[in-house]
Amino acid sequence: MEEKLITIATFSYAPEMGLVRSKLESEGIECFVKDELVSQTYIHNAVGGMKLQVKETDAERAARIVEEMGVFTKSGSKVSRLGAFDRITRTIPLLGGMSLVVRFFAFLVLIAIVLSFVYLMLVL
Structure with a gap:
């Protein structure tokens, strides 16, 4: 009897999905992607993006790994773009220790300086 597949994450972008898939496969979890080709078309919103699936027996462990990666919030909803900004800027020296609001405004000031230059x- 074939084991049931469980969707553990849904992605709009293939690179993000590939990163998570690679991590899970490196942990020995076999992954399957549903709607991968349809997601590369203009109607990708109609199918709800690419669904990363694992066998039911691996679902709990896979979900825990995805959560540890910080790709999704604990509730399972996608991290906002500001959340992605937070993850990225947290790694920048001097900015990483500052609050998200300070990092955001520092980034805006930096953009203004570059554009002025x-x-x-x-x-001239």
């Missing part, structure tokens, strides 16, 4: 270079 580019503008001045084009005008």
Whole structure:
């Protein structure tokens, strides 16, 4: 009898899914991707993205690994873009120890400085 597959995560982007899939497979968990090809078309929202599935016996362990990776929140809903910004900027020296709000405004100031510099270079 074939074992039931459980969807442990849903992705809109193949690189994100590939990262999680690689991690699970490196831990010895066999993975399957449902709707992978449809997700590369314009109608990917209609199918709800790519579904990363594992065997039912591996589902709990796989979900725990995905949670430890920080790809999703504990409730299972996707991390917001600000959450992704938080994960990325947390690793930057000098900024990593600051609060998310301070990092966000520091990033905006940095962008303003760069754009001002580019503008001045084009005008002069």
